[in-house]
Amino acid sequence: MSESEKEKQTEEILDEVANDEVIEDVADEAIDEEPVKSEVEVLQEKLDEMEDKFLRASAEIANITTRNRNEREQLQKYRSQDLAKKLFTSVDNLERAMAIEVHDEQAASLKKGVEMVLESLRNAFKEEGIEEILAKGQPFDPTLHQAVQTIPATDEFPADTVVEVLQKGYKLHDRVLRPTMVIVSQ
Amino acid sequence: MSESEKEKQTEEILDEVANDEVIEDVADEAIDEEPVKSEVEVLQEKLDEMEDKFLRASAEIANITTRNRNEREQLQKYRSQDLAKKLFTSVDNLERAMAIEVHDEQAASLKKGVEMVLESLRNAFKEEGIEEILAKGQPFDPTLHQAVQTIPATDEFPADTVVEVLQKGYKLHDRVLRPTMVIVSQ
Missing domain, CATH: 2.30.22.10 (Head domain of nucleotide exchange factor GrpE)
Incomplete structure (x- = not known):
């Protein structure tokens, strides 16, 4: 490999590295921008989450009520x-x-x-x-x-x-x- | 009551009615403006409401659990x-x-x-x-x-x-x- 050829290759490698960095910078910017949500989006998420919690609690109330009725019936049935x-x-x-x-x-x-x-x-x-x-x-x-x-x-x-x-x-x-x-x- | 007096009274009444209408118009505008809420306000209200429902459901779970434990204890205690x-x-x-x-x-x-x-x-x-x-x-x-x-x-x-x-x-x-x-x- 001649001196000029070596220089050319070195330049190419440096270019590649430089390009990579540029791509990474672009990617970083994209990630930084994503979490910036509007107040409406944040509230909507919180509302969805709270609704989910409420629905789970409602389901638990139904479960507890059924389980307790069954337990009471069993206790009553075998009380003697x-x-x-x-x-x-x-x-x-x-x-x-x-x-x-x-x-x-x-x-x-x-x-x-x-x-x-x-x-x-x-x-x-x-x-x-x-x-x-x-x-x-x-x-x-x-x-x-x-x-x-x-x-x-x-x-x-x-x-x-x-x-x-x-x-x-x-x-x-x-x-x-x-x-x-x-x-x-x- | 003289004719002029009657006219004056009529005018006064008409003025009053006109004023009333003006006041009502102003009131109507105020009512019309009030419900125009931002999306954020609407969501915040819904979130508050849902949170309230969730807290009530959680309290009910605690109440039911305590009441059922007491009922079971009573059934157990007096089973015979x-x-x-x-x-x-x-x-x-x-x-x-x-x-x-x-x-x-x-x-x-x-x-x-x-x-x-x-x-x-x-x-x-x-x-x-x-x-x-x-x-x-x-x-x-x-x-x-x-x-x-x-x-x-x-x-x-x-x-x-x-x-x-x-x-x-x-x-x-x-x-x-x-x-x-x-x-x-x-």
Whole structure:
């Protein structure tokens, strides 16, 4: 490369660099000009933003209201479950007492009293939506029944049938409060 | 009134009417000019309005949330009251059975069973926050006690004292589920 050729190339490079700078300057000016918004534009943006916030808040009010109504309904529906669970043992004991054969008058009178109390407790359960779980002769359902013993299937009780109830189970609406303890055929 | 006087009066009236009209015209112009707002003013008003709506919605969210928490707490606190109210008669009957003097073995065994059931029911009540209302020997309180009979005051029972309980009363936390039926001194 001759000296003159070298000079020419150097000039070209310098020109290119100079041109680049000019282009960059133009770009800088464009960026600087963009954020200059009119007062109307600024206000319109703020209004859009505030409207968005208001619409979100309105939607949240609707959501909270629905969620709370559902929660209240659930609480109301299952309100009796805690006390009810604590009564099952008493009902078991009263039912056991009812199974006793009595011979004398005083015991018969006491048993009559127990029967009335039991009837009253059963009515209270019913009114609160607490029901005995169907079990004997039903297909075994692990969501309702708890198998504590198995016996071989027969003609009367084919496989996976509840053969005997060892302890009554109860449900409140669709919720099992105590599963039925059962003997199941296999 | 002379003819000239009449004319003068008529002129005055006409002047007044004319002046009124002029004043009205001026007023009309003022009203016409007032609604001419700049776009900025219109947007600023809309923004203020929207911000106000958003703030109201936010306040409503806070209110709803607090109200719902309170409602849930109340539902939770008094959840057992409906079932409990239906059990009081059973407890009354079991307590009445406990008061019977038994002579033979079978009745004694049944009575023992009843005693256990009663104990279990009382524990269930206690766990659910249901308490017997203090009555005998207490100052008569019409919010807790229901007087069904009065007897003259004595040294032991000064006026307005609960002398005897005819039927136990129960409360759930601060709420009376059944007032105590009492005999009160007067």
